[in-house]
Amino acid sequence: MPKLQIWFRGGRPVRAQWRIGKLWETGMSLNQGGCLCGAVRYAASSTPVRVTYCHCKFCQRATGSAYLVEPIFQKTHFAIISGKPATYARASEGSGKRVTINFCSTCGTKLFLDLERFPETLGVYGGTFDDPNWFERTPQVSRHIFLDSALDGTVIPAGFRTFREHAWLNDGTPVEPVIFGQPHAIGSEHLGNLSHPATSFLPSS
Numbered sequence: 001m002p003k004l005q006i007w008f009r010g011g012r013p014v015r016a017q018w019r020i021g022k023l024w025e026t027g028m029s030l031n032q033g034g035c036l037c038g039a040v041r042y043a044a045s046s047t048p049v050r051v052t053y054c055h056c057k058f059c060q061r062a063t064g065s066a067y068l069v070e071p072i073f074q075k076t077h078f079a080i081i082s083g084k085p086a087t088y089a090r091a092s093e094g095s096g097k098r099v100t101i102n103f104c105s106t107c108g109t110k111l112f113l114d115l116e117r118f119p120e121t122l123g124v125y126g127g128t129f130d131d132p133n134w135f136e137r138t139p140q141v142s143r144h145i146f147l148d149s150a151l152d153g154t155v156i157p158a159g160f161r162t163f164r165e166h167a168w169l170n171d172g173t174p175v176e177p178v179i180f181g182q183p184h185a186i187g188s189e190h191l192g193n194l195s196h197p198a199t200s201f202l203p204s205s
Helices: 057-063
Strands: 003-009 012-020 023-027 031-034 041-044 050-054 068-074 078-082 086-091 098-103 110-115 121-124 142-145 178-180
Touching: 057 068
Parallel strands: 050 142
Antiparallel strands: 003 012, 012 023, 031 041, 041 078, 050 068, 068 121, 086 098, 098 110, 110 121
């Protein structure tokens, strides 16, 4: 993970330098977040590569909610700026690859996920940003995954790429998404047994 130096003025960050290997990269865009007690703080220096809404059982249990809003960042654009997160790792039931939760050992806040399957990126628990609304969640940059596990009553917005499980197979093959043409409420029947009228979803191309 890169090292980060921050210059402050009046208590606000005004300049940041990221050290990647022996190189320093200067930037002004800095979005910070952290845990409930403030012991662990982080910063991101770029917009997310994409935003994933994950409805899998793992994320439901980890967040205690219907799904995880997970902005994905290149590791070179993310740094811990104070404190040190504790970690908990387990194998993914789908891929068998390691998933590591980074969290505050004092207050228990989960901060980000390190995924063995995607070694160059990490996924942040979006609600831990100081301003959770700073990054876009448009259909162009966002996707909903694991709809087969989504809780009944969850509403999937129109126009977003959706997937019954992951967006990629274990061998890296991309999965064809379903894009709903109108808001879609998950029901107990789930996707496999639904008979949609022709106007209820759109092809991805």
